[in-house]
Amino acid sequence: MWSFIHKLGSPPWFFRFGGNLVRWLLPVTLILLLVGAFWGLLVAPPDFRQGNSYRIIYIHVPAAVVALAGYYVMALAGAISLIWRIKMADIAMKAAAPVGAVLTGIALVTGAIWGKPTWGTWWVWDARITSMLILFFLYLGVVALFEAYENKAAAAKACAVLSLVGTVNIPIIYKSVDWWYSLHQPASIKFTGESAIDASMMYPLLLMIVAFYGLFAVTVVMNMRAELIWHHRQSSWVRQWAGFE
Amino acid sequence: MHPHRKQRLIWVSLIVVLSSAAIGLVAFALRDNINLFYPPSDVVAGKAPVDRNIRLGGMVVEGSIERSDTSLTTEFWVTDYEASVAVRYTGILPDLFDEGQGVVAEGRLDEAGVLIASQVLAKHDENYMPPEVAAALEGKSKPSLGPVSP
Numbered sequence: 201m202w203s204f205i206h207k208l209g210s211p212p213w214f215f216r217f218g219g220n221l222v223r224w225l226l227p228v229t230l231i232l233l234l235v236g237a238f239w240g241l242l243v244a245p246p247d248f249r250q251g252n253s254y255r256i257i258y259i260h261v262p263a264a265v266v267a268l269a270g271y272y273v274m275a276l277a278g279a280i281s282l283i284w285r286i287k288m289a290d291i292a293m294k295a296a297a298p299v300g301a302v303l304t305g306i307a308l309v310t311g312a313i314w315g316k317p318t319w320g321t322w323w324v325w326d327a328r329i330t331s332m333l334i335l336f337f338l339y340l341g342v343v344a345l346f347e348a349y350e351n352k353a354a355a356a357k358a359c360a361v362l363s364l365v366g367t368v369n370i371p372i373i374y375k376s377v378d379w380w381y382s383l384h385q386p387a388s389i390k391f392t393g394e395s396a397i398d399a400s401m402m403y404p405l406l407l408m409i410v411a412f413y414g415l416f417a418v419t420v421v422m423n424m425r426a427e428l429i430w431h432h433r434q435s436s437w438v439r440q441w442a443g444f445e
Numbered sequence: 446m447h448p449h450r451k452q453r454l455i456w457v458s459l460i461v462v463l464s465s466a467a468i469g470l471v472a473f474a475l476r477d478n479i480n481l482f483y484p485p486s487d488v489v490a491g492k493a494p495v496d497r498n499i500r501l502g503g504m505v506v507e508g509s510i511e512r513s514d515t516s517l518t519t520e521f522w523v524t525d526y527e528a529s530v531a532v533r534y535t536g537i538l539p540d541l542f543d544e545g546q547g548v549v550a551e552g553r554l555d556e557a558g559v560l561i562a563s564q565v566l567a568k569h570d571e572n573y574m575p576p577e578v579a580a581a582l583e584g585k586s587k588p589s590l591g592p593v594s595p
Contacts (some may be wrong), residue, residue, distance in 0.1 A: 215592040248579030249541060250569070256572070282451045319566045320539030324549075326481040361460060368465040372472065381480040381502055381548055397573040 209288045212437040216426050218421040225421075229414030236411050240404035247401075256314045258405060261389075264307035264410035267335065268370050270300040274342065275367045278360030288424075290356035291431070293363065294346050295423035299416055301339035309333060311384075316413055319383060327376035328384035331369055338366040452584055482549050488560075489528040495554050502549040502568065510544055523548060523560075534562040541567035 207213045240258035247254040269306040274296040281289035311329065312322045323329065342359045349355035377386045395402055432438045439445045446454070453512045478479065482502030483493040493499045501523055509522040510521045518535045521544075542548060547568030572580075 245575030245577070248576045249575050254573060279457050282457050283450050318539070318541055318569050320542075321564070321566055324481065327479050352494065364457060364460050365464040367461060368468045371469075380476065381482050381484070382564060383481055383502075384567055385569050385571040388573055396571040398578055400575060401573050427469055 204295070209286050211288070211428050211432055211435075214288060215425055215437075218425045222418055222421055225414055226418050229411055231419055232407060232411035234415060236404050236408035240401075240408060244401050244404050245398075250318060253317055254401075255312065256310050257401075258408050259316065260307055261308040261391070261405060262408040263303045263310065264332070264386075265298055265409050266412040266416045267303035267307055268373060270296055270303060270420075271335065271338070271363070271370055271421055273420075274300060274339075275363040275417075278363040281356055281362045281410065282364075287431075290352070290359075291424050291427045292420070293342070293359055295420045295427060297339050297346070297359075299419045299423065301336060301343060301379040303412075303416070304332065304336040304339055308336060324383045326382035326384055327380040328373065328382050331373040331376050335366075335373060338362070338369065406437065409415075460470070478576075484525040484527075485523055485530040486525050486528040488530050489558075489573060493554070498551060498553055498563070499560075500551045501532065501546070501551055501560050503545050505542070505546055505548050507544045517536055523550065530558065531559045532562050532565070534565050536565070537569040538565055 208217070237258065241255055244255070246252050277289045277296065277419050278291040280286055281293060307330075311332075315324070317324050342363055345359050345362060349358065376382060377384050386396075388417050389395050389402060389405070397405070429438055429441075436445060482500035485501065487493055488501060489501075493501075503523040503525045505530060506522040506524050509520075511520045513519070516535060517537065519538060520528045520533050522531050522532065524530075532552070534550065534552075542565065545551050547570060549568055550560055550564045551564045551566075552564040555561055576583065
């Protein structure tokens with residue numbers, strides 16, 4: 201176990217391990233996405249009040265769930281980078297930020313598209329939507345902050361602190377619909393007790409959430425591999441891999 | 446653990462705990478501003494300002510919708526099952542607006558305590574089910590739809 205964690209910090213070892221991981225996780229993720237999308241968009245029944253417009257849930261909820269979870273991944277990498285000064289943690293943090301930003305953006309845009317016919321407005325400044333917009337800016341802030349420094353170690357330190365401070369937003373997003381009066385509805389899938397969404401609609405949703413987790417893992421690992429090649433473009437293992445030696 | 450790393454671990458924990466506490470206190474102090482709307486009981490109790498625009502949220506009272514024959518004006522009552530406020534709105538209502546459904550109306554209270562709304566939004570609840578299931582549930586039990594207290 202410990203030797204595995206130590207090996208993750210080795211660039212050539214991680215590069216190979218990540219390549220093998222993507223090789224099987226990418227097709228599995230694509231199959232899950234296709235099955236989930238087919239199931240959710242065509243097989244699952246329409247909603248009794250919204251008809252077919254509710255089907256945007258199969259993109260909106262998985263994107264939002266993984267955007268929240270992905271933030272913890274980024275902040276955890278930031279903590280590891282600050283405490284243990286592991287370069288691989290910096291690379292993981294830098295790789296996760298744009299993916300999280302895109303997922304948050306997808307959640308915001310699909311929410312607006314759904315909100316117009318359902319609520320009657322594209323946007324409302326309620327607690328859930330506003331805190332989600334803050335998450336979007338936090339992700340973009342980490343992306344921008346990485347580029348703002350010449351010194352990459354200083355950049356990583358600043359980004360790690362920013363991501364750690366931002367973690368307070370995640371429980372706020374999650375609980376915003378319970379703590380305050382908001383237009384956004386509370387969660388339909390419940391960890392304890394009966395869910396407020398019918399099983400025939402929930403199973404494809406759960407499948408899509410798993411698929412989005414896979415998509416996040418695949419994109420982050422691919423980002424990390426690209427970053428590793430760039431970082432170590434002078435070293436012999438990259439030159440060997442590229443066929444220069 | 447190496448003492449340097451231990452010290453950095455303490456720093457990282459402090460950053461998270463202190464920033465969470467600070468932002469938590471700010472959110473607690475601003476809770477009235479974070480709430481999107483006032484429930485009818487707050488409006489009736491006079492907790493909502495009368496001289497400016499407010500949002501009122503709750504359920505549309507069953508049988509309370511009155512539509513004008515000559516204009517787009519609609520009148521209805523909004524309740525949180527403790528108190529009710531009348532709303533008058535001229536304009537196109539969202540598709541999901543209906544009796545017994547959640548609604549958020551923005552506008553100003555007139556002297557009679559009627560909310561003259563400039564915008565009415567439908568509030569969707571967390572229940573998703575196929576039409577057949579909804580038909581089977583019809584009349585058997587009513588899902589709790591009221592706004593939850595914070």
